Amino acid sequence: MRCRIRASRSRLIPGRNPAAYGGIPVRIVINPDARAEISARVFLSRGGMMAENGLIAGILDGLPLRSAAFIVTVYGDVVVPRGGVLWTGTLIEICERVGINESLVRTAVSRLVAAKRLAGERAGRRSYYRLDASAQKEFSEAAALLYAPDIPAQGWQILHAPGLSEDEARHLRMGHMGGQVFIRPDRGQIPPPGAVLFRASDPEAVNDLAGYWDLSALQARYLDMLARFDALAQAARKGGLSDGVALVARLLLVHVYRGVLLRDPRLPAQALPENWKGLEARALFRALYRDLSPAADRHIAARFEGVEGFLAETTPETAKRLAGLS
Numbered sequence: 642m643r644c645r646i647r648a649s650r651s652r653l654i655p656g657r658n659p660a661a662y663g664g665i666p667v668r669i670v671i672n673p674d675a676r677a678e679i680s681a682r683v684f685l686s687r688g689g690m691m692a693e694n695g696l697i698a699g700i701l702d703g704l705p706l707r708s709a710a711f712i713v714t715v716y717g718d719v720v721v722p723r724g725g726v727l728w729t730g731t732l733i734e735i736c737e738r739v740g741i742n743e744s745l746v747r748t749a750v751s752r753l754v755a756a757k758r759l760a761g762e763r764a765g766r767r768s769y770y771r772l773d774a775s776a777q778k779e780f781s782e783a784a785a786l787l788y789a790p791d792i793p794a795q796g797w798q799i800l801h802a803p804g805l806s807e808d809e810a811r812h813l814r815m816g817h818m819g820g821q822v823f824i825r826p827d828r829g830q831i832p833p834p835g836a837v838l839f840r841a842s843d844p845e846a847v848n849d850l851a852g853y854w855d856l857s858a859l860q861a862r863y864l865d866m867l868a869r870f871d872a873l874a875q876a877a878r879k880g881g882l883s884d885g886v887a888l889v890a891r892l893l894l895v896h897v898y899r900g901v902l903l904r905d906p907r908l909p910a911q912a913l914p915e916n917w918k919g920l921e922a923r924a925l926f927r928a929l930y931r932d933l934s935p936a937a938d939r940h941i942a943a944r945f946e947g948v949e950g951f952l953a954e955t956t957p958e959t960a961k962r963l964a965g966l967s
Contacts, residue, residue, distance in 0.1 A: 692876075693883060694886075696872055696890065697739075697889055699872055699873075700873060700897075706740070706741070707749075708741050708746060709752055709753055710896070711739065711892075711896055712736070712749055713753070713758070715727075715732065715735060716759070716772055718891070718895045719888075719941055720771075721772055721780055721958075723956055723959070724947055724952065726762075726947040727769060727770060727945065727947055728767055729746075729750070729767070729770065730946070731945050732746060733747075734944070735888070735889070735945075738885070738889050757775045758773055758776040760774075786903065787898070787926075788966060791907065791923075792828045794826035794909045795827050796840055796842045797826060797841045797843075797850070798824065798826070798827045798830065798839070798840060799839040800823045800838055801822055802832075802833055803821045804833070804834070804835045804836075809833070813825070815906070816850070816853025825906060826909060827840060847911050847912050848911075848914075850912050851908060854906050856917075859904060859919065860917065866897050866901065866922050866925070869897065870897075870929060873894075873929065874925060874932075877929055878932060884936045884940035885944075887936035888933075888936070891929075891934065891937045894929055894930060894933070901922070927966045927967075930963075934963060939954060941954060
């Protein structure tokens with residue numbers, strides 16, 4: 642592209658200080674071919690932005706996105722493995738990109754502090770929030786489910802748990818066998834307080850065990866996830882997503898997958914129903930998270946601020962997570 646700069650006493654470039662050109666006002670004359678090239682580049686750039694925005698809008702379409710839950714996702718995926726502290730301004734900025742306004746962010750943060758999941762601190766006039774110590778166990782367990790290699794089940798735990806409600810059992814991803822008896826795949830979990838634990842190997846009719854869980858609801862959510870992220874997965878494989886869009890996409894991926902995975906008992910393959918979509922969803926999550934991470938991590942290093950400055954692009958913990966997804 643070629644252009645010529647002409648000295649002129651009659652026309653200024655808007656917003657430009659004449660001193661920048663030795664005190665002589667100038668104008669830039671661009672030849673027609675160069676003007677066409679610039680127009681094409683601007684068009685392609687705008688087209689790319691529109692396509693990226695369309696991808697995010699497609700993911701968000703019909704997605705129930707609660708402010709507090711999304712903030713938990715931001716901390717779990719981005720902040721905790723990078724020191725655990727984030728400036729409120731950064732949190733507001735990233736939430737705005739998924740349609741959560743500042744007022745909703747501040748209300749949600751207040752509720753998370755009251756629930757002892759976040760703790761606030763100040764540095765000068767800025768407010769920062771870190772993960773509360775009492776929530777560390779919960780976040781660590783969720784991170785292990787999301788990013789670590791899966792632990793194969795070694796048979797089954799049968800638990801007689803008189804003090805366990807059905808809601809508590811569902812939270813622990815147990816199936817209800819009747820009365821005060823519950824079941825789950827045996828991955829070495831510690832029994833709830835007051836429970837009596839028995840261990841069992843696979844019965845002959847191992848497929849029948851799946852009936853102790855409502856897998857149809859989980860299957861529907863996995864199908865929704867696969868459809869929701871299909872276009873993004875295709876775009877990410879080709880590369881070229883902007884850093885900011887890559888991060889927003891990764892956060893939504895983690896948010897959606899986390900929401901269903903924390904309810905999934907992760908039954909062994911021999912007990913799963915035919916055409917179970919949880920395995921396909923897991924493969925999508927692993928591949929897409931890895932594809933999005935280089936650009937997403939660059940955006941974190943450029944825009945996410947903690948007490949001591951911008952957060953690190955990568956840390957030993959983020960490297961460990963990516964290795965676990967390989």
